[in-house]
Amino acid sequence: MNEPNDPLFAVQRRSENRDETVYWELDLLEHTAPDSDVLQPSEENKLAIVEAAAMLREGGTVAFPTETVYGLGADARNTAAVEAVFAAKGRPSDNPLIVHIADSGALEELVTEVHPTAAALMDAYWPGPLTVVLPVRAGVLSPCVTAGLDTVGVRMPDHPVALALISAAGCPVAAPSANRSGRPSPTLASHVMEDLSGYIDGVLDGGAAGVGLESTVVQVQPDGRVAVLRPGGITSEQLAAVVGAEAIAAEPAAVKEFGTSAAVEVPEGTAPQEHSGAEAADNSAPRAPGMKYTHYAPRGWLGVVRGSSPQRVAEEAASLLQAAQLSGEVTGLLLFEEHKPFYPADPAACVLSLGSLSSPEEGARSLYAALRRFDEAGATYILAEACPYTGLGAAIMNRLMKAAGGSVIDAG
Numbered sequence: 001m002n003e004p005n006d007p008l009f010a011v012q013r014r015s016e017n018r019d020e021t022v023y024w025e026l027d028l029l030e031h032t033a034p035d036s037d038v039l040q041p042s043e044e045n046k047l048a049i050v051e052a053a054a055m056l057r058e059g060g061t062v063a064f065p066t067e068t069v070y071g072l073g074a075d076a077r078n079t080a081a082v083e084a085v086f087a088a089k090g091r092p093s094d095n096p097l098i099v100h101i102a103d104s105g106a107l108e109e110l111v112t113e114v115h116p117t118a119a120a121l122m123d124a125y126w127p128g129p130l131t132v133v134l135p136v137r138a139g140v141l142s143p144c145v146t147a148g149l150d151t152v153g154v155r156m157p158d159h160p161v162a163l164a165l166i167s168a169a170g171c172p173v174a175a176p177s178a179n180r181s182g183r184p185s186p187t188l189a190s191h192v193m194e195d196l197s198g199y200i201d202g203v204l205d206g207g208a209a210g211v212g213l214e215s216t217v218v219q220v221q222p223d224g225r226v227a228v229l230r231p232g233g234i235t236s237e238q239l240a241a242v243v244g245a246e247a248i249a250a251e252p253a254a255v256k257e258f259g260t261s262a263a264v265e266v267p268e269g270t271a272p273q274e275h276s277g278a279e280a281a282d283n284s285a286p287r288a289p290g291m292k293y294t295h296y297a298p299r300g301w302l303g304v305v306r307g308s309s310p311q312r313v314a315e316e317a318a319s320l321l322q323a324a325q326l327s328g329e330v331t332g333l334l335l336f337e338e339h340k341p342f343y344p345a346d347p348a349a350c351v352l353s354l355g356s357l358s359s360p361e362e363g364a365r366s367l368y369a370a371l372r373r374f375d376e377a378g379a380t381y382i383l384a385e386a387c388p389y390t391g392l393g394a395a396i397m398n399r400l401m402k403a404a405g406g407s408v409i410d411a412g
């Protein structure tokens with residue numbers, strides 16, 4: 001991974017036009033109708049949305065909740081505003097941003113074409129945790145958003161606050177996750193404040209994110225095949241339910257980009273061995289967020305343990321944790337609930353559960369918060385159990401592998 005002092009990385013700085021980050025707390029439980037995606041216009045909520053939207057229009061940066069994680073938004077047409085997002089996060093400048101819209105009608109202004117297969121996926125999963133990479137219309141968005149590429153990732157979030165904010169702002173909103181670059185993504189407003197208070201202009205607190213992992217990023221090729229550039233809240237199985245299993249690209253490295261003959265980078269997450277130090281030597285611009293750099297990492301060292309059985313994984317992890325503790329490390333263990341009986345009592349100083357393997361949604365929701373909990377506990381040596389690369393498990397493993405920088409321990 002490139003270090004933060006590398007020229008590719010924007011230098012973190014505090015906001016130049018506000019001494020403190022404005023914080024709005026919304027009461028959605030009382031003001032959102034059951035089974036509704038519409039934020040009810042209570043006076044408190046309305047005022048907060050109006051103020052935050054004005055902040056975006058004026059070139060400010062505002063963190064807001066989505067159904068996946070909290071995003072850090074800026075007017076996607078305003079280069080100075082987008083640069084402020086990169087600077088606040090310390091984000092690499094060749095890492096493109098996803099553009100968020102509140103109405104599919106906004107696509108006409110942003111992109112030159114929408115493949116019928118892409119349209120079918122949007123119809124099925126918008127609003128929702130699906131980002132679609134499309135050919136960008138020249139001159140509309142800041143080049144910082146696309147990292148100089150000829151495509152842009154677009155999604156419509158499924159959260160009443162996000163949709164209300166984007167609608168009120170009246171502009172496409174570029175928004176990566178609202179955390180410092182490389183840190184676990186924020187699923188609570190408190191996570192945003194912990195990382196970025198004083199670095200950004202505002203935070204809308206809309207409660208906990210639901211999915212807990214970022215959106216799935218896909219790119220539809222001219223032949224209709226769908227390349228999954230980043231696994232996320234929409235699983236490959238769900239994509240296949242719309243386009244057919246045969247349309248899901250089996251070998252992403254061979255997939256061609258819109259308008260070029262270059263191959264996209266191989267997305268990590270299909271197999272652990274695909275993560276290696278080789279990514280540090282890759283100087284090409286990633287086609288979508290999360291494809292190139294180490295992300296989501298706790299402050300302590302993290303390794304992912306895999307093996308032929310839960311028993312073997314537990315034995316290997318317990319042995320390594322004991323040795324680390326004897327050498328003075330503060331240890332952490334991230335496991336699945338049904339595997340607890342395989343471990344001795346108190347196998348680590350901080351033991352956290354991702355819930356049951358049979359309920360991957362629980363693991364997705366709690367992963368980033370768990371990684372932050374290890375930081376709070378001062379853990380310096382952390383092991384995490386691997387899970388199957390099926391359904392949401394593919395997205396969970398993608399994030400774990402990125403957080404671990406590809407460090408895998410094979411228990412046999």
